[in-house]
Amino acid sequence: TEISQQDQRCGFIAVVGAPNAGKSTLVNALVGTKVSIVSPKVQTTRFRVLGIVMAGTAQIILVDTPGIFAPKKRLERAMVAAAWSGATDADHICLLIDAHRGYDDDARAIVEKLKEAGRKAILVLNKVDLVKRDKLLGLTADLDAEGIFTDVFMISALNGSGVADLMAHLEKLVAPGPWMFPEDQVSDLPQRLLAAEITREKVFLALYQELPYSVHVETESWEEKEDGSARIDQVIYVERDSQKPIVLGKGGKQIKAIGAAARTELEELLERRVHLFIHVKVRDDWSEKRGHYSEIGLDF
Numbered sequence: 001t002e003i004s005q006q007d008q009r010c011g012f013i014a015v016v017g018a019p020n021a022g023k024s025t026l027v028n029a030l031v032g033t034k035v036s037i038v039s040p041k042v043q044t045t046r047f048r049v050l051g052i053v054m055a056g057t058a059q060i061i062l063v064d065t066p067g068i069f070a071p072k073k074r075l076e077r078a079m080v081a082a083a084w085s086g087a088t089d090a091d092h093i094c095l096l097i098d099a100h101r102g103y104d105d106d107a108r109a110i111v112e113k114l115k116e117a118g119r120k121a122i123l124v125l126n127k128v129d130l131v132k133r134d135k136l137l138g139l140t141a142d143l144d145a146e147g148i149f150t151d152v153f154m155i156s157a158l159n160g161s162g163v164a165d166l167m168a169h170l171e172k173l174v175a176p177g178p179w180m181f182p183e184d185q186v187s188d189l190p191q192r193l194l195a196a197e198i199t200r201e202k203v204f205l206a207l208y209q210e211l212p213y214s215v216h217v218e219t220e221s222w223e224e225k226e227d228g229s230a231r232i233d234q235v236i237y238v239e240r241d242s243q244k245p246i247v248l249g250k251g252g253k254q255i256k257a258i259g260a261a262a263r264t265e266l267e268e269l270l271e272r273r274v275h276l277f278i279h280v281k282v283r284d285d286w287s288e289k290r291g292h293y294s295e296i297g298l299d300f
């Protein structure tokens with residue numbers, strides 16, 4: 001059934017919070033498919049990613065943002081700037097708090113910034129699967145006292161509890177306006193970039209203790225084969241020679257595992273066979289090189 005443009009509703013809802021609060025997990029849960037990569041490592045999300053959900057007459061455009069924290073390096077400053085502009089440009093803001101960590105300094109700093117900007121937000125307490133009810137009630141009271149929250153939701157983005165209620169609320173919030181994306185689009189990331197992100201996620205999951213977050217992945221080429229499969233060539237860039245053997249592993253064991261995990265997920269997402277070729281190269285000090293940011297979509 002067609003929904004005429006007069007009946008359409010559309011809105012941007014930013015998901016902000018401290019690193020590892022579970023923002024990307026929540027956006028994926030709301031969209032119903034992976035649009036943004038997730039890992040226990042902070043700074044997994046480097047740039048703003050849009051996750052798009054259709055709900056009745058509403059198109060809800062979720063803005064997944066890098067975590068907000070006190071930046072030290074240039075890449076970090078760019079990430080935090082991207083997070084804030086994603087938030088302040090949006091129609092509504094969800095502040096995600098890791099209920100297990102509680103109302104810590106990172107969360108307080110974000111609340112202060114929201115107050116300064118004169119913005120209200122929806123409070124979303126995440127990871128309730130890890131927390132006792134008493135603690136949740138205390139946390140809610142502390143946060144509510146800040147006077148900037150319009151609603152409170154308690155969810156587990158990981159196991160899905162409370163996510164449907166939050167979704168129903170967001171659906172009601174969205175104001176009249178024409179849809180901005182085709183109905184079947186779930187993200188604004190080009191396929192090549194999403195494919196690179198998936199490999200980066202697998203690197204992070206396999207090696208998050210051994211490697212710095214500055215590992216970078218690029219899709220170098222993408223070839224559609226006549227048999228319906230795709231050949232994808234990617235490069236994992238590390239910062240130093242010494243990091244190359246870590247990514248490769250003994251006898252190439254590590255890179256094989258990373259490649260296999262990435263390929264499995266790509267095949268699911270693309271619904272076809274994938275031949276994935278991954279190369280590992282050293283890129284000197286790329287995280288301090290300004291020219292690189294535009295390539296990965298950072299804006300500052």
Ligand code: GDP
Pocket residue numbers: 017018019020021022023024025026037038039040041042043044045067126127128129130155156157158159
């Ligand atoms: P982001 O940095 O805010 O985007 O956080 P991520 O979505 O990357 O998640 C950070 C870590 O928290 C990952 O290991 C997730 O699996 C985990 N996580 C996210 N949501 C939940 C949750 O509701 N419960 C639990 N136990 N873990 C979660």
Ligand code: K
Pocket residue numbers: 019020038039040041042043044045
């Ligand atoms: K993370």
Ligand code: MG
Pocket residue numbers: 023024025036037038044045065066067
């Ligand atoms: Mg994230």
